[in-house]
Amino acid sequence: MQLIADRLNRVSPSQTIVISTKARAMKAEGRDVISLSAGEPDFQTPVHIRAAAIAAIEGGQTKYTDVAGTPELRRAIAERFRLDSGLDYSPEEIIVSTGGKQVIYNAMTATLNAGDEVVIPSPCWVSYPDIVSLADGTPVVVPCQAENGFRLTAEQLEAAITPRTRWFMLNSPCNPTGAAYSEEHLRPLCDVLLRHPDVWIFTDDIYDKLVYDGFRPATIVQVEPRLRDRTVTMNGVSKAYAMTGWRIGFAGAPAVLTKAMNKLQGQSTSNTCSIAQAAALEAVTGPQDFIGEMVEVYQARRDLVVSMLNQVPGLSCACPEGAFYVFPSMEGCLGRTSAGGTLISSDEDFVTALLEEQGVAAVHGSAFMFPGHFRVSYATDTESLREACARIRRFCSSLT
Incomplete structure:
Protein backbone atom coordinates (compact mmCIF):
# COMPACT_ATOMS: atom_id res chain seq x y z
CA MET A 1 0.00 0.00 0.00
CA GLN A 2 1.27 3.47 -0.91
CA LEU A 3 2.14 5.51 2.18
CA ILE A 4 2.87 8.99 0.82
CA ALA A 5 -0.02 10.98 -0.66
CA ASP A 6 0.11 11.81 -4.36
CA ARG A 7 -0.22 15.52 -3.61
CA LEU A 8 3.31 15.58 -2.17
CA ASN A 9 4.66 14.52 -5.54
CA ARG A 10 3.44 17.85 -6.91
CA VAL A 11 5.77 19.89 -4.72
CA SER A 12 9.49 20.18 -3.98
CA PRO A 13 11.35 21.06 -0.80
CA SER A 14 11.88 24.81 -0.39
CA GLN A 15 15.15 25.54 -2.19
CA THR A 16 15.98 28.47 0.06
CA ILE A 17 15.75 26.17 3.07
CA VAL A 18 17.74 23.43 1.30
CA ILE A 19 20.62 25.76 0.50
CA SER A 20 20.61 27.42 3.93
CA THR A 21 20.70 23.96 5.53
CA LYS A 22 23.64 22.93 3.37
CA ALA A 23 25.49 26.12 4.26
CA ARG A 24 24.95 25.50 7.98
CA ALA A 25 26.20 21.92 7.60
CA MET A 26 29.35 23.15 5.86
CA LYS A 27 29.94 25.66 8.65
CA ALA A 28 29.53 22.88 11.21
CA GLU A 29 32.28 21.00 9.38
CA GLY A 30 34.57 23.97 9.87
CA ARG A 31 34.23 25.40 6.34
CA ASP A 32 34.42 29.16 5.87
CA VAL A 33 30.96 29.95 4.53
CA ILE A 34 29.18 33.28 4.07
CA SER A 35 25.47 32.61 3.74
CA LEU A 36 23.52 35.03 1.57
CA SER A 37 20.68 32.57 1.03
CA ALA A 38 18.26 33.21 3.89
CA GLY A 39 15.49 35.80 3.76
CA GLU A 40 15.95 36.82 7.36
CA PRO A 41 16.95 40.16 8.93
CA ASP A 42 20.21 40.08 10.83
CA PHE A 43 18.84 42.63 13.30
CA GLN A 44 17.61 41.51 16.71
CA THR A 45 13.92 41.86 17.56
CA PRO A 46 13.66 45.31 19.23
CA VAL A 47 13.94 45.40 23.02
CA GLY A 286 4.60 50.51 19.72
CA PRO A 287 7.38 52.75 18.39
CA GLN A 288 7.99 52.46 14.65
CA ASP A 289 11.07 54.69 14.26
CA PHE A 290 13.53 51.77 14.40
CA ILE A 291 12.19 50.60 11.04
CA GLY A 292 13.56 53.73 9.39
CA GLU A 293 16.92 53.08 11.02
CA MET A 294 16.99 49.54 9.59
CA VAL A 295 16.01 50.86 6.16
CA GLU A 296 18.98 53.24 6.15
CA VAL A 297 21.34 50.34 6.87
CA TYR A 298 19.72 48.11 4.25
CA GLN A 299 19.90 50.83 1.61
CA ALA A 300 23.62 51.32 2.19
CA ARG A 301 24.15 47.56 1.93
CA ARG A 302 22.06 47.39 -1.24
CA ASP A 303 24.13 50.13 -2.84
CA LEU A 304 27.36 48.35 -1.92
CA VAL A 305 26.25 44.97 -3.26
CA VAL A 306 24.79 46.35 -6.50
CA SER A 307 27.95 48.35 -7.15
CA MET A 308 30.30 45.45 -6.46
CA LEU A 309 28.32 42.85 -8.42
CA ASN A 310 28.05 45.11 -11.45
CA GLN A 311 31.86 45.12 -11.58
CA VAL A 312 31.96 41.31 -11.82
CA PRO A 313 32.55 39.86 -15.31
CA GLY A 314 29.54 37.89 -16.52
CA LEU A 315 27.07 39.44 -14.05
CA SER A 316 24.50 42.21 -14.38
CA CYS A 317 22.62 43.45 -11.33
CA ALA A 318 19.55 45.71 -11.29
CA CYS A 319 19.02 48.08 -8.36
CA PRO A 320 15.84 47.08 -6.48
CA GLU A 321 13.29 49.39 -4.88
CA GLY A 322 12.69 47.32 -1.76
CA ALA A 323 13.05 44.15 0.33
CA PHE A 324 16.63 43.01 1.07
CA TYR A 325 17.56 41.03 -2.03
CA VAL A 326 19.27 41.57 -5.35
CA PHE A 327 18.70 39.25 -8.30
CA PRO A 328 21.64 39.50 -10.68
CA SER A 329 21.79 37.83 -14.06
CA MET A 330 24.60 35.28 -14.43
CA GLU A 331 23.91 34.49 -18.08
CA GLY A 332 27.35 35.81 -19.01
CA CYS A 333 28.82 32.87 -17.08
CA LEU A 334 26.89 30.12 -18.85
CA GLY A 335 28.87 27.63 -20.87
CA ARG A 336 32.09 28.32 -19.00
CA THR A 337 34.03 26.13 -16.56
CA SER A 338 34.90 26.97 -12.96
CA ALA A 339 38.39 26.68 -11.45
CA GLY A 340 37.16 23.54 -9.70
CA GLY A 341 36.18 21.93 -13.00
CA THR A 342 32.40 22.50 -12.95
CA LEU A 343 30.77 23.28 -16.29
CA ILE A 344 28.31 26.12 -15.66
CA SER A 345 25.32 24.93 -17.69
CA SER A 346 22.65 26.47 -15.45
CA ASP A 347 22.09 28.88 -12.59
CA GLU A 348 21.97 25.89 -10.24
CA ASP A 349 25.42 24.80 -11.42
CA PHE A 350 26.60 28.34 -10.76
CA VAL A 351 25.40 28.59 -7.14
CA THR A 352 26.49 25.03 -6.33
CA ALA A 353 30.04 25.66 -7.56
CA LEU A 354 30.10 29.08 -5.89
CA LEU A 355 29.27 27.48 -2.55
CA GLU A 356 31.72 24.60 -2.94
CA GLU A 357 34.63 26.62 -4.31
CA GLN A 358 34.28 30.00 -2.63
CA GLY A 359 32.03 29.35 0.37
CA VAL A 360 29.27 31.77 -0.66
CA ALA A 361 25.69 30.52 -0.37
CA ALA A 362 23.15 32.05 -2.75
CA VAL A 363 19.94 30.71 -4.32
CA HIS A 364 19.60 29.90 -8.01
CA GLY A 365 17.01 31.77 -10.05
CA SER A 366 15.26 28.60 -11.23
CA ALA A 367 14.02 28.11 -7.67
CA PHE A 368 12.11 31.36 -8.17
CA MET A 369 10.77 30.26 -11.57
CA PHE A 370 13.24 32.50 -13.40
CA PRO A 371 16.44 30.82 -14.66
CA GLY A 372 19.64 32.62 -15.58
CA HIS A 373 19.80 34.59 -12.32
CA PHE A 374 20.58 34.07 -8.65
CA ARG A 375 19.36 35.68 -5.44
CA VAL A 376 21.63 37.36 -2.92
CA SER A 377 20.27 38.50 0.45
CA TYR A 378 21.99 41.57 1.85
CA ALA A 379 20.42 41.08 5.29
CA THR A 380 23.84 40.49 6.81
CA ASP A 381 26.68 42.65 8.07
CA THR A 382 28.52 44.94 5.69
CA GLU A 383 31.94 43.34 6.01
CA SER A 384 30.53 39.89 5.25
CA LEU A 385 28.77 41.33 2.21
CA ARG A 386 31.96 42.99 1.02
CA GLU A 387 33.92 39.75 1.40
CA ALA A 388 31.16 37.68 -0.25
CA CYS A 389 31.08 39.98 -3.27
CA ALA A 390 34.87 39.78 -3.52
CA ARG A 391 34.61 35.97 -3.52
CA ILE A 392 31.91 36.07 -6.20
CA ARG A 393 34.24 38.24 -8.28
CA ARG A 394 37.09 35.76 -7.81
CA PHE A 395 34.80 32.90 -8.80
CA CYS A 396 33.53 34.56 -11.95
CA SER A 397 36.94 35.90 -12.95
CA SER A 398 38.37 32.38 -12.81
CA LEU A 399 35.82 30.95 -15.27
CA THR A 400 37.31 29.74 -18.51
Whole structure:
Protein backbone atom coordinates (compact mmCIF):
# COMPACT_ATOMS: atom_id res chain seq x y z
CA MET A 1 0.00 0.00 0.00
CA GLN A 2 1.27 3.47 -0.91
CA LEU A 3 2.14 5.51 2.18
CA ILE A 4 2.87 8.99 0.82
CA ALA A 5 -0.02 10.98 -0.66
CA ASP A 6 0.11 11.81 -4.36
CA ARG A 7 -0.22 15.52 -3.61
CA LEU A 8 3.31 15.58 -2.17
CA ASN A 9 4.66 14.52 -5.54
CA ARG A 10 3.44 17.85 -6.91
CA VAL A 11 5.77 19.89 -4.72
CA SER A 12 9.49 20.18 -3.98
CA PRO A 13 11.35 21.06 -0.80
CA SER A 14 11.88 24.81 -0.39
CA GLN A 15 15.15 25.54 -2.19
CA THR A 16 15.98 28.47 0.06
CA ILE A 17 15.75 26.17 3.07
CA VAL A 18 17.74 23.43 1.30
CA ILE A 19 20.62 25.76 0.50
CA SER A 20 20.61 27.42 3.93
CA THR A 21 20.70 23.96 5.53
CA LYS A 22 23.64 22.93 3.37
CA ALA A 23 25.49 26.12 4.26
CA ARG A 24 24.95 25.50 7.98
CA ALA A 25 26.20 21.92 7.60
CA MET A 26 29.35 23.15 5.86
CA LYS A 27 29.94 25.66 8.65
CA ALA A 28 29.53 22.88 11.21
CA GLU A 29 32.28 21.00 9.38
CA GLY A 30 34.57 23.97 9.87
CA ARG A 31 34.23 25.40 6.34
CA ASP A 32 34.42 29.16 5.87
CA VAL A 33 30.96 29.95 4.53
CA ILE A 34 29.18 33.28 4.07
CA SER A 35 25.47 32.61 3.74
CA LEU A 36 23.52 35.03 1.57
CA SER A 37 20.68 32.57 1.03
CA ALA A 38 18.26 33.21 3.89
CA GLY A 39 15.49 35.80 3.76
CA GLU A 40 15.95 36.82 7.36
CA PRO A 41 16.95 40.16 8.93
CA ASP A 42 20.21 40.08 10.83
CA PHE A 43 18.84 42.63 13.30
CA GLN A 44 17.61 41.51 16.71
CA THR A 45 13.92 41.86 17.56
CA PRO A 46 13.66 45.31 19.23
CA VAL A 47 13.94 45.40 23.02
CA HIS A 48 10.43 46.75 23.68
CA ILE A 49 8.90 43.87 21.68
CA ARG A 50 10.94 41.25 23.54
CA ALA A 51 9.96 42.90 26.82
CA ALA A 52 6.28 42.62 25.90
CA ALA A 53 6.70 38.88 25.34
CA ILE A 54 8.41 38.45 28.72
CA ALA A 55 5.63 40.42 30.39
CA ALA A 56 3.04 38.21 28.71
CA ILE A 57 4.73 35.09 30.09
CA GLU A 58 4.98 36.55 33.58
CA GLY A 59 1.39 37.77 33.34
CA GLY A 60 0.10 34.30 32.57
CA GLN A 61 -0.89 34.87 28.95
CA THR A 62 -0.11 31.23 28.21
CA LYS A 63 -3.54 29.86 27.31
CA TYR A 64 -5.30 29.18 24.04
CA THR A 65 -6.60 32.25 22.23
CA ASP A 66 -9.26 32.66 19.58
CA VAL A 67 -8.21 30.72 16.48
CA ALA A 68 -8.01 33.92 14.40
CA GLY A 69 -5.96 35.76 17.06
CA THR A 70 -6.68 37.72 20.20
CA PRO A 71 -9.29 40.49 19.83
CA GLU A 72 -6.69 43.04 20.93
CA LEU A 73 -4.23 42.01 18.24
CA ARG A 74 -6.85 41.91 15.49
CA ARG A 75 -8.03 45.41 16.43
CA ALA A 76 -4.45 46.64 16.42
CA ILE A 77 -3.74 45.09 13.02
CA ALA A 78 -6.85 46.71 11.58
CA GLU A 79 -5.60 50.04 12.89
CA ARG A 80 -2.11 49.38 11.46
CA PHE A 81 -3.65 48.75 8.03
CA ARG A 82 -5.53 52.05 8.35
CA LEU A 83 -2.47 54.03 9.41
CA ASP A 84 -0.08 52.53 6.87
CA SER A 85 -2.26 52.23 3.76
CA GLY A 86 -5.64 53.78 4.51
CA LEU A 87 -7.32 50.36 4.40
CA ASP A 88 -10.51 49.91 6.40
CA TYR A 89 -10.88 46.42 7.92
CA SER A 90 -12.96 45.39 10.91
CA PRO A 91 -11.43 42.99 13.45
CA GLU A 92 -13.72 40.27 12.05
CA GLU A 93 -11.98 40.70 8.72
CA ILE A 94 -8.53 40.06 10.23
CA ILE A 95 -6.91 36.66 10.68
CA VAL A 96 -3.60 35.96 12.45
CA SER A 97 -1.69 32.85 11.37
CA THR A 98 1.61 31.07 11.96
CA GLY A 99 3.58 33.20 9.55
CA GLY A 100 2.59 34.62 6.20
CA LYS A 101 3.02 31.21 4.59
CA GLN A 102 0.06 29.85 6.55
CA VAL A 103 -2.08 32.80 5.47
CA ILE A 104 -1.36 31.90 1.84
CA TYR A 105 -1.95 28.20 2.46
CA ASN A 106 -5.24 28.90 4.24
CA ALA A 107 -6.52 31.16 1.47
CA MET A 108 -5.61 28.77 -1.35
CA THR A 109 -6.81 25.61 0.40
CA ALA A 110 -10.07 27.22 1.44
CA THR A 111 -10.94 28.36 -2.09
CA LEU A 112 -9.28 26.28 -4.83
CA ASN A 113 -10.81 23.29 -6.53
CA ALA A 114 -8.98 20.95 -8.89
CA GLY A 115 -8.02 22.77 -12.07
CA ASP A 116 -8.55 26.29 -10.76
CA GLU A 117 -5.75 28.56 -11.96
CA VAL A 118 -3.66 31.08 -10.04
CA VAL A 119 -1.74 33.71 -11.99
CA ILE A 120 1.70 34.29 -10.43
CA PRO A 121 4.22 36.78 -11.83
CA SER A 122 7.79 35.49 -11.81
CA PRO A 123 10.40 35.75 -10.45
CA CYS A 124 8.33 34.68 -7.45
CA TRP A 125 8.84 33.39 -3.95
CA VAL A 126 9.58 29.67 -4.09
CA SER A 127 6.52 28.64 -2.08
CA TYR A 128 3.76 30.26 -4.16
CA PRO A 129 3.50 27.64 -6.93
CA ASP A 130 3.88 24.72 -4.52
CA ILE A 131 1.19 25.99 -2.15
CA VAL A 132 -1.17 26.38 -5.10
CA SER A 133 -0.36 22.84 -6.24
CA LEU A 134 -0.92 21.43 -2.75
CA ALA A 135 -4.36 23.03 -2.81
CA ASP A 136 -5.14 21.21 -6.10
CA GLY A 137 -4.80 24.43 -8.09
CA THR A 138 -2.75 25.10 -11.21
CA PRO A 139 -0.06 27.78 -10.99
CA VAL A 140 0.15 29.93 -14.11
CA VAL A 141 3.59 31.52 -13.98
CA VAL A 142 4.09 34.69 -16.03
CA PRO A 143 7.74 35.74 -16.54
CA CYS A 144 8.41 39.45 -15.95
CA GLN A 145 11.55 40.65 -17.65
CA ALA A 146 14.34 42.73 -16.13
CA GLU A 147 13.81 45.34 -18.88
CA ASN A 148 10.48 46.16 -17.22
CA GLY A 149 11.92 46.20 -13.72
CA PHE A 150 10.73 42.61 -13.14
CA ARG A 151 7.17 43.99 -12.97
CA LEU A 152 4.05 42.50 -14.56
CA THR A 153 2.36 44.52 -17.27
CA ALA A 154 -1.38 44.90 -17.75
CA GLU A 155 -1.07 43.17 -21.14
CA GLN A 156 0.61 40.16 -19.54
CA LEU A 157 -2.05 39.92 -16.84
CA GLU A 158 -4.88 40.16 -19.37
CA ALA A 159 -3.32 37.43 -21.50
CA ALA A 160 -2.86 35.10 -18.51
CA ILE A 161 -6.47 35.23 -17.30
CA THR A 162 -8.73 32.42 -18.51
CA PRO A 163 -12.20 31.19 -17.51
CA ARG A 164 -10.41 28.93 -14.97
CA THR A 165 -8.54 31.77 -13.25
CA ARG A 166 -9.49 31.97 -9.58
CA TRP A 167 -6.69 34.11 -8.13
CA PHE A 168 -4.07 36.66 -9.09
CA MET A 169 -1.15 36.69 -6.65
CA LEU A 170 1.17 39.70 -6.30
CA ASN A 171 4.19 40.26 -4.06
CA SER A 172 5.44 43.85 -3.68
CA PRO A 173 8.24 44.50 -2.88
CA CYS A 174 9.10 41.17 -4.39
CA ASN A 175 11.11 38.26 -3.14
CA PRO A 176 13.54 37.60 -4.90
CA THR A 177 13.99 40.75 -7.03
CA GLY A 178 13.14 43.59 -4.64
CA ALA A 179 10.96 45.05 -7.40
CA ALA A 180 8.09 47.11 -6.04
CA TYR A 181 4.85 48.53 -7.43
CA SER A 182 3.78 52.14 -6.99
CA GLU A 183 0.25 53.43 -7.54
CA GLU A 184 1.25 54.23 -11.11
CA HIS A 185 2.34 50.61 -11.68
CA LEU A 186 -0.77 49.12 -10.05
CA ARG A 187 -3.41 51.25 -11.76
CA PRO A 188 -3.30 49.39 -15.11
CA LEU A 189 -3.38 46.02 -13.30
CA CYS A 190 -6.42 47.14 -11.30
CA ASP A 191 -8.16 48.15 -14.52
CA VAL A 192 -7.65 44.63 -15.88
CA LEU A 193 -8.93 43.05 -12.66
CA LEU A 194 -12.06 45.22 -12.73
CA ARG A 195 -12.89 43.64 -16.09
CA HIS A 196 -12.67 40.15 -14.56
CA PRO A 197 -15.06 40.10 -11.57
CA ASP A 198 -14.55 36.38 -10.85
CA VAL A 199 -10.82 36.74 -10.19
CA TRP A 200 -9.75 37.18 -6.57
CA ILE A 201 -6.53 39.00 -5.63
CA PHE A 202 -3.91 37.99 -3.07
CA THR A 203 -1.39 40.72 -2.35
CA ASP A 204 1.65 39.84 -0.24
CA ASP A 205 2.95 43.09 1.26
CA ILE A 206 5.32 41.56 3.82
CA TYR A 207 8.23 43.81 2.70
CA ASP A 208 6.22 47.01 2.22
CA LYS A 209 8.07 48.97 4.92
CA LEU A 210 11.48 48.10 3.48
CA VAL A 211 11.74 50.48 0.53
CA TYR A 212 14.50 52.86 -0.55
CA ASP A 213 15.29 56.17 -2.23
CA GLY A 214 11.93 57.62 -1.21
CA PHE A 215 9.96 55.02 -3.18
CA ARG A 216 6.27 54.99 -2.22
CA PRO A 217 4.81 51.49 -2.46
CA ALA A 218 1.09 50.95 -2.91
CA THR A 219 -1.29 48.04 -2.46
CA ILE A 220 -4.24 46.92 -4.58
CA VAL A 221 -7.16 47.99 -2.37
CA GLN A 222 -5.50 51.32 -1.66
CA VAL A 223 -5.34 52.03 -5.40
CA GLU A 224 -8.74 50.56 -6.30
CA PRO A 225 -11.24 50.28 -3.39
CA ARG A 226 -13.76 48.60 -5.70
CA LEU A 227 -11.56 45.47 -5.53
CA ARG A 228 -11.76 45.28 -1.74
CA ASP A 229 -14.47 42.62 -1.63
CA ARG A 230 -12.29 40.11 -3.48
CA THR A 231 -8.82 40.96 -2.19
CA VAL A 232 -6.67 39.46 0.56
CA THR A 233 -4.09 41.93 1.86
CA MET A 234 -1.36 40.01 3.69
CA ASN A 235 1.40 41.34 5.90
CA GLY A 236 3.21 40.34 9.08
CA VAL A 237 5.93 41.16 11.56
CA SER A 238 8.73 38.93 10.25
CA LYS A 239 10.66 41.34 8.04
CA ALA A 240 10.04 44.94 9.11
CA TYR A 241 10.12 44.10 12.83
CA ALA A 242 12.92 41.46 12.63
CA MET A 243 10.63 38.78 14.06
CA THR A 244 11.02 35.82 11.69
CA GLY A 245 11.17 33.20 14.45
CA TRP A 246 8.06 34.50 16.20
CA ARG A 247 5.96 33.19 13.27
CA ILE A 248 3.21 35.79 13.01
CA GLY A 249 1.58 36.65 9.70
CA PHE A 250 -1.80 38.28 9.23
CA ALA A 251 -4.27 39.38 6.61
CA GLY A 252 -7.27 41.55 6.02
CA ALA A 253 -9.96 40.10 3.77
CA PRO A 254 -13.73 39.99 3.31
CA ALA A 255 -15.39 38.29 6.27
CA VAL A 256 -16.69 35.43 4.11
CA LEU A 257 -13.10 34.43 3.41
CA THR A 258 -11.60 35.07 6.86
CA LYS A 259 -14.41 32.88 8.26
CA ALA A 260 -13.43 30.06 5.89
CA MET A 261 -9.73 30.50 6.66
CA ASN A 262 -10.53 30.49 10.38
CA LYS A 263 -12.44 27.23 9.94
CA LEU A 264 -9.49 25.62 8.18
CA GLN A 265 -6.96 26.94 10.69
CA GLY A 266 -9.12 25.67 13.54
CA GLN A 267 -8.67 22.14 12.25
CA SER A 268 -4.92 22.46 11.59
CA THR A 269 -2.77 24.60 13.87
CA SER A 270 -5.54 26.44 15.73
CA ASN A 271 -4.30 29.72 17.24
CA THR A 272 -0.76 31.03 16.87
CA CYS A 273 1.46 31.17 19.96
CA SER A 274 -0.11 33.43 22.58
CA ILE A 275 3.27 34.87 23.59
CA ALA A 276 4.17 35.67 19.99
CA GLN A 277 0.79 37.39 19.63
CA ALA A 278 1.58 39.59 22.64
CA ALA A 279 4.91 40.51 21.04
CA ALA A 280 3.19 41.24 17.71
CA LEU A 281 0.69 43.50 19.49
CA GLU A 282 3.57 45.57 20.83
CA ALA A 283 5.23 45.57 17.41
CA VAL A 284 2.27 47.03 15.54
CA THR A 285 1.23 49.48 18.29
CA GLY A 286 4.60 50.51 19.72
CA PRO A 287 7.38 52.75 18.39
CA GLN A 288 7.99 52.46 14.65
CA ASP A 289 11.07 54.69 14.26
CA PHE A 290 13.53 51.77 14.40
CA ILE A 291 12.19 50.60 11.04
CA GLY A 292 13.56 53.73 9.39
CA GLU A 293 16.92 53.08 11.02
CA MET A 294 16.99 49.54 9.59
CA VAL A 295 16.01 50.86 6.16
CA GLU A 296 18.98 53.24 6.15
CA VAL A 297 21.34 50.34 6.87
CA TYR A 298 19.72 48.11 4.25
CA GLN A 299 19.90 50.83 1.61
CA ALA A 300 23.62 51.32 2.19
CA ARG A 301 24.15 47.56 1.93
CA ARG A 302 22.06 47.39 -1.24
CA ASP A 303 24.13 50.13 -2.84
CA LEU A 304 27.36 48.35 -1.92
CA VAL A 305 26.25 44.97 -3.26
CA VAL A 306 24.79 46.35 -6.50
CA SER A 307 27.95 48.35 -7.15
CA MET A 308 30.30 45.45 -6.46
CA LEU A 309 28.32 42.85 -8.42
CA ASN A 310 28.05 45.11 -11.45
CA GLN A 311 31.86 45.12 -11.58
CA VAL A 312 31.96 41.31 -11.82
CA PRO A 313 32.55 39.86 -15.31
CA GLY A 314 29.54 37.89 -16.52
CA LEU A 315 27.07 39.44 -14.05
CA SER A 316 24.50 42.21 -14.38
CA CYS A 317 22.62 43.45 -11.33
CA ALA A 318 19.55 45.71 -11.29
CA CYS A 319 19.02 48.08 -8.36
CA PRO A 320 15.84 47.08 -6.48
CA GLU A 321 13.29 49.39 -4.88
CA GLY A 322 12.69 47.32 -1.76
CA ALA A 323 13.05 44.15 0.33
CA PHE A 324 16.63 43.01 1.07
CA TYR A 325 17.56 41.03 -2.03
CA VAL A 326 19.27 41.57 -5.35
CA PHE A 327 18.70 39.25 -8.30
CA PRO A 328 21.64 39.50 -10.68
CA SER A 329 21.79 37.83 -14.06
CA MET A 330 24.60 35.28 -14.43
CA GLU A 331 23.91 34.49 -18.08
CA GLY A 332 27.35 35.81 -19.01
CA CYS A 333 28.82 32.87 -17.08
CA LEU A 334 26.89 30.12 -18.85
CA GLY A 335 28.87 27.63 -20.87
CA ARG A 336 32.09 28.32 -19.00
CA THR A 337 34.03 26.13 -16.56
CA SER A 338 34.90 26.97 -12.96
CA ALA A 339 38.39 26.68 -11.45
CA GLY A 340 37.16 23.54 -9.70
CA GLY A 341 36.18 21.93 -13.00
CA THR A 342 32.40 22.50 -12.95
CA LEU A 343 30.77 23.28 -16.29
CA ILE A 344 28.31 26.12 -15.66
CA SER A 345 25.32 24.93 -17.69
CA SER A 346 22.65 26.47 -15.45
CA ASP A 347 22.09 28.88 -12.59
CA GLU A 348 21.97 25.89 -10.24
CA ASP A 349 25.42 24.80 -11.42
CA PHE A 350 26.60 28.34 -10.76
CA VAL A 351 25.40 28.59 -7.14
CA THR A 352 26.49 25.03 -6.33
CA ALA A 353 30.04 25.66 -7.56
CA LEU A 354 30.10 29.08 -5.89
CA LEU A 355 29.27 27.48 -2.55
CA GLU A 356 31.72 24.60 -2.94
CA GLU A 357 34.63 26.62 -4.31
CA GLN A 358 34.28 30.00 -2.63
CA GLY A 359 32.03 29.35 0.37
CA VAL A 360 29.27 31.77 -0.66
CA ALA A 361 25.69 30.52 -0.37
CA ALA A 362 23.15 32.05 -2.75
CA VAL A 363 19.94 30.71 -4.32
CA HIS A 364 19.60 29.90 -8.01
CA GLY A 365 17.01 31.77 -10.05
CA SER A 366 15.26 28.60 -11.23
CA ALA A 367 14.02 28.11 -7.67
CA PHE A 368 12.11 31.36 -8.17
CA MET A 369 10.77 30.26 -11.57
CA PHE A 370 13.24 32.50 -13.40
CA PRO A 371 16.44 30.82 -14.66
CA GLY A 372 19.64 32.62 -15.58
CA HIS A 373 19.80 34.59 -12.32
CA PHE A 374 20.58 34.07 -8.65
CA ARG A 375 19.36 35.68 -5.44
CA VAL A 376 21.63 37.36 -2.92
CA SER A 377 20.27 38.50 0.45
CA TYR A 378 21.99 41.57 1.85
CA ALA A 379 20.42 41.08 5.29
CA THR A 380 23.84 40.49 6.81
CA ASP A 381 26.68 42.65 8.07
CA THR A 382 28.52 44.94 5.69
CA GLU A 383 31.94 43.34 6.01
CA SER A 384 30.53 39.89 5.25
CA LEU A 385 28.77 41.33 2.21
CA ARG A 386 31.96 42.99 1.02
CA GLU A 387 33.92 39.75 1.40
CA ALA A 388 31.16 37.68 -0.25
CA CYS A 389 31.08 39.98 -3.27
CA ALA A 390 34.87 39.78 -3.52
CA ARG A 391 34.61 35.97 -3.52
CA ILE A 392 31.91 36.07 -6.20
CA ARG A 393 34.24 38.24 -8.28
CA ARG A 394 37.09 35.76 -7.81
CA PHE A 395 34.80 32.90 -8.80
CA CYS A 396 33.53 34.56 -11.95
CA SER A 397 36.94 35.90 -12.95
CA SER A 398 38.37 32.38 -12.81
CA LEU A 399 35.82 30.95 -15.27
CA THR A 400 37.31 29.74 -18.51
